[in-house]
Amino acid sequence: MQPDHPLNDLLRKDRIPHIWCSGCGIGTIFSACLNAIKASEIDLSKVVMVSGIGCSGRGAGYINVDSFHTTHGRAIPFATGMKLANPSLHVIVFSGDGDLFAIGGNHFIHAARRNIELTVICVNNLNYGMTGGQAAATTPNRAKTTTTPLGNPESPFNLPLLAYASGATYVARWTMLHTRDLTNSIKEALQKKGFSFIEALCPCPVNYGRRNKLRPLDVFKAYQQKSIVKNGANPIEIDADSDKGIIVGKFIDTERPTYTEMYNKIYRSKG
Amino acid sequence: MEFWRKPLDADDIHITRGNVYVLDDRCKGCGYCIEFCPQKVLKASKGFNKKGYHYPEILKPKDCLNCHYCEIICPDFAIYSIAQVVAEKGSKNEVNK
Amino acid sequence: MKGRVRTGAHYWTGDIACAEGALAAGCMFFGGYPITPATEIAEHMSERLPEVLGTFIQMEDEIAAMAAILGASWAGAKSMTATSGPGFSLMMENLGLGICTETPCVVVNVQRPGPSTGLPTLGAQGDMMQARWGSHGHYEIIAMSPCSPQETFYQTIEAFNLSEIYRVPVLIMTDEIVGHMSEKVIVPDAKDIVILNRPKPKGKKENFKPYAAGRNGIPPMPSAGEGYNVHITGLTHDERGYPVMTPEAQVEMVQRIVDKIRNNCHDIIKTESHLLEDADIVVVSYGISSRTSLSAVYEARKCGIKAGLLRLITVWPFPCEEIRALAKRVKGFVTVEINLGQIHLEVERCSEGKAPAILVGHPGGTIITPDDVLKVLKEAF
Numbered sequence: 001m002q003p004d005h006p007l008n009d010l011l012r013k014d015r016i017p018h019i020w021c022s023g024c025g026i027g028t029i030f031s032a033c034l035n036a037i038k039a040s041e042i043d044l045s046k047v048v049m050v051s052g053i054g055c056s057g058r059g060a061g062y063i064n065v066d067s068f069h070t071t072h073g074r075a076i077p078f079a080t081g082m083k084l085a086n087p088s089l090h091v092i093v094f095s096g097d098g099d100l101f102a103i104g105g106n107h108f109i110h111a112a113r114r115n116i117e118l119t120v121i122c123v124n125n126l127n128y129g130m131t132g133g134q135a136a137a138t139t140p141n142r143a144k145t146t147t148t149p150l151g152n153p154e155s156p157f158n159l160p161l162l163a164y165a166s167g168a169t170y171v172a173r174w175t176m177l178h179t180r181d182l183t184n185s186i187k188e189a190l191q192k193k194g195f196s197f198i199e200a201l202c203p204c205p206v207n208y209g210r211r212n213k214l215r216p217l218d219v220f221k222a223y224q225q226k227s228i229v230k231n232g233a234n235p236i237e238i239d240a241d242s243d244k245g246i247i248v249g250k251f252i253d254t255e256r257p258t259y260t261e262m263y264n265k266i267y268r269s270k271g
Numbered sequence: 272m273e274f275w276r277k278p279l280d281a282d283d284i285h286i287t288r289g290n291v292y293v294l295d296d297r298c299k300g301c302g303y304c305i306e307f308c309p310q311k312v313l314k315a316s317k318g319f320n321k322k323g324y325h326y327p328e329i330l331k332p333k334d335c336l337n338c339h340y341c342e343i344i345c346p347d348f349a350i351y352s353i354a355q356v357v358a359e360k361g362s363k364n365e366v367n368k
Numbered sequence: 369m370k371g372r373v374r375t376g377a378h379y380w381t382g383d384i385a386c387a388e389g390a391l392a393a394g395c396m397f398f399g400g401y402p403i404t405p406a407t408e409i410a411e412h413m414s415e416r417l418p419e420v421l422g423t424f425i426q427m428e429d430e431i432a433a434m435a436a437i438l439g440a441s442w443a444g445a446k447s448m449t450a451t452s453g454p455g456f457s458l459m460m461e462n463l464g465l466g467i468c469t470e471t472p473c474v475v476v477n478v479q480r481p482g483p484s485t486g487l488p489t490l491g492a493q494g495d496m497m498q499a500r501w502g503s504h505g506h507y508e509i510i511a512m513s514p515c516s517p518q519e520t521f522y523q524t525i526e527a528f529n530l531s532e533i534y535r536v537p538v539l540i541m542t543d544e545i546v547g548h549m550s551e552k553v554i555v556p557d558a559k560d561i562v563i564l565n566r567p568k569p570k571g572k573k574e575n576f577k578p579y580a581a582g583r584n585g586i587p588p589m590p591s592a593g594e595g596y597n598v599h600i601t602g603l604t605h606d607e608r609g610y611p612v613m614t615p616e617a618q619v620e621m622v623q624r625i626v627d628k629i630r631n632n633c634h635d636i637i638k639t640e641s642h643l644l645e646d647a648d649i650v651v652v653s654y655g656i657s658s659r660t661s662l663s664a665v666y667e668a669r670k671c672g673i674k675a676g677l678l679r680l681i682t683v684w685p686f687p688c689e690e691i692r693a694l695a696k697r698v699k700g701f702v703t704v705e706i707n708l709g710q711i712h713l714e715v716e717r718c719s720e721g722k723a724p725a726i727l728v729g730h731p732g733g734t735i736i737t738p739d740d741v742l743k744v745l746k747e748a749f
Contacts, residue, residue, distance in 0.1 A: 002292055005351050006342070012599065015610060016348060022299035022324065027346025035343065045595040050439070061599055061611065066592040068442065069601035069611075070435065071465050077399075077432035081439030081447070082592060084423045085397045089443065089593050107435075110428040179343045217306060259425075267418035 010034045010044075012064050019058055021129075023216040025176040025202025026056050029123050032179050032200070033094060034063065036186035042090050049092045050079040052104060054130045055204075056096035056123040073104030076111045079118050087260050090190060091117070097124040097138040101157055105137065112166035112195045114259045119189045120197045122159060125204035133207025140241070144211045160251050161235040163197040170196030171235065171252035175223040176203075178248060185250060194258050201240065222246075289337025289352035291329050297349035300324030304341035304350050310334040313341065372420050373558040380553045382546040383408035385517040386450065386476055387416065388553075389524025392561055395474075396422040396445035399436035401429055401455060404488045405544040406478040409450035430455035434462035437473045441466075442600065444591035446528055450476035452544075453486065456495055456502070463537055464503035465602045470535040470579075470587065470625065472566050474527045477539060478547040481706075481732025491544035492732025493655055494707040499539050500684050506622060508629035510636055511539040511684040513655040517551045523681070529564040530636060534628060535586055541683060543706070545656045545735060569596065577607040579621075585628035629685060638681040639690060643669065647676025649749055650694050652715050653704040654680035657736055661704045664741035675745050683711065691718035699749045701725040704741055706732050724749075 051060035053072035060067035142151040174182040189196035203219040231249040238247035313327040342351040400410035437447035481492035514520040531538040569588040590596040603611035653661040668675040703712035
């Protein structure tokens with residue numbers, strides 16, 4: 001008899017196959033996340049996944065733990081309320097670049113500043129996939145999307161730099177090809193207290209790739225040829241430019257008191 | 272596996288072996304497992320699965336080294352490998368991890 | 369260290385009474401954002417919640433505040449936020465998430481005149497229709513409207529109880545005048561305060577269906593971390609909580625969350641009658657306006673006018689049947705509210721043309737005085 005897929009117990013099997021397109025990297029990053037949860041040996045009944053809206057926002061719907069699919073951009077404040085009301089929960093926010101950094105950008109920087117104990121995983125596919133491939137806050141300059149038909153006049157965020165500047169205590173970036181490093185980073189982040197942020201780059205073959213003449217295997221070739229692992233690199237110097245090079249690695253791993261720790265110390269120590 | 276020079280400890284090195292399993296109907300035919308398998312164990316099927324995709328077929332089952340890369344690169348939870356139980360030189364059975 | 373219930377007589381503003389009512393009701397989480405004239409509620413909660421081992425957080429905006437109280441509620445805490453017009457507008461999106469996912473929580477709107485920034489330090493009742501229809505899609509909601517600090521205290525407790533047992537966000541639609549007025553507030557013994565809690569699931573946790581409702585239409589609610597492995601989404605979902613993108617699933621879900629309020633209207637709706645038995649002119653009012661209206665009704669009686677007052681304690685769901693019944697026997701209705709006709713539209717609708725309805729309204733910034741109402745009572749019918 002054929003043995004079960006090793007992640008079957010963490011999947012809502014009745015919802016598989018998922019909605020992600022053929023060749024979309026979200027599934028791989030999601031799989032890395034599930035493997036990391038397993039490897040962390042955290043009590044699964046205390047693991048919660050919160051997602052926003054968008055392709056990656058569907059992540060919460062496929063994990064067989066308590067999972068919340070919230071509104072567009074609001075996964076982080078929802079998760080903040082949940083974590084503060086029950087600090088014994090391990091709250092993972094799994095969402096996309098548009099959700100976390102355009103509509104939800106304000107929430108992201110404030111949760112990082114407060115050092116709320118959340119593990120935020122951002123699937124960065126450089127565009128809004130769910131709505132058909134519009135420009136995002138991460139779309140490279142001059143890239144073509146349905147709302148930048150002649151090329152993107154804007155410049156993208158450097159997400160690890162934004163996370164670092166906002167106060168995140170763990171910051172890493174990997175591509176979906178670095179799946180073992182990615183899994184390891186997520187595991188480390190889960191076992192660490194404080195706000196942690198992991199950016200995972202992946203292709204969106206149907207919407208972004210098609211308009212920019214990037215087949216997924218071409219993207220992978222670029223990941224293989226242009227990725228430079230620089231653990232501990234200064235986030236100000238980490239390009240994610242397929243011409244110059246894609247700097248990946250664990251950039252920040254530091255400690256500072258979390259919101260809950262400070263709140264307990266200042267407000268609850270008298271009792 | 273071919274070597275340009277036989278390693279001195281080749282006889283002591285234990286080569287892991289795995290069995291690859293494919294869940295045909297979960298596959299969306301991206302071909303990543305086929306592309307990235309270091310042993311070229313897989314090839315695309317001629318036939319279609321329920322959703323009309325060419326899923327991976329196992330071309331050379333004996334060559335799988337149980338590296339799990341197909342399993343972790345697959346976006347669709349459709350392929351995985353399980354360690355083979357191998358009899359060691361002695362009597363004890365050993366499971367590759 | 370002070371307890372949850374501060375039994376005794378106090379001289380409190382409506383805002384403080386609201387915060388103390390929340391604590392008495394068992395509130396454990398407050399997510400807020402400063403806004404006049406609701407700020408005092410957040411300030412008071414920031415001081416008092418840690419004393420009862422609760423958590424206060426000032427979020428980055430009202431969108432986040434509303435999201436945070438939903439998350440806290442799913443973590444098992446009774447939760448609340450307080451705001452005013454502009455912040456209430458920002459909360460509408462996640463209020464919808466709370467309705468769709470059936471999340472108990474309490475949202476206080478200390479109303480000030482709008483549109484936009486309006487008159488931040490003055491009173492109004494202009495958000496009543498926003499309370500009813502502000503979030504997109506069709507739903508039913510519960511909204512209360514206290515007329516004094518004492519009533520704010522009790523209504524806040526009631527709001528928590530209703531939100532817990534019906535699994536719906538409950539709105540407290542107070543206003544700047546009640547929020548900032550200081551009056552005597554009597555807080556009873558803790559044992560005399562009724563506290564109701566959300567229905568909890570019993571039985572096995574495997575394959576638990578978070579939206580399988582019993583006959584009353586209200587499903588039991590587990591908290592995150594209890595091992596039920598629930599999936600909760602703002603997409604249209606089935607009993608398992610899984611998204612289902614069909615009109616049939618939409619009918620089943622929306623009809624149930626509407627019916628669980630409609631079918632329990634008789635238990636939810638609370639009104640107060642003053643001199644209605646023989647009245648032939650009925651003043652309909654709520655919140656601060658109902659206090660000046662009552663004064664006008666007594667004055668009118670002195671002048672021989674048979675006026676009475678129907679005071680709405682819960683504004684939504686609207687007491688349609690009471691208005692319908694009165695319309696059959698009275699000369700007319702006078703709606704008194706600090707807007708240019710919102711609840712007035714409901715009075716007109718429910719009187720079904722059987723009795724005329726007149727509005728005594730004002731766009732906000734001041735109360736409607738007893739004289740304003742009396743003048744209409746004398747001249748109108």
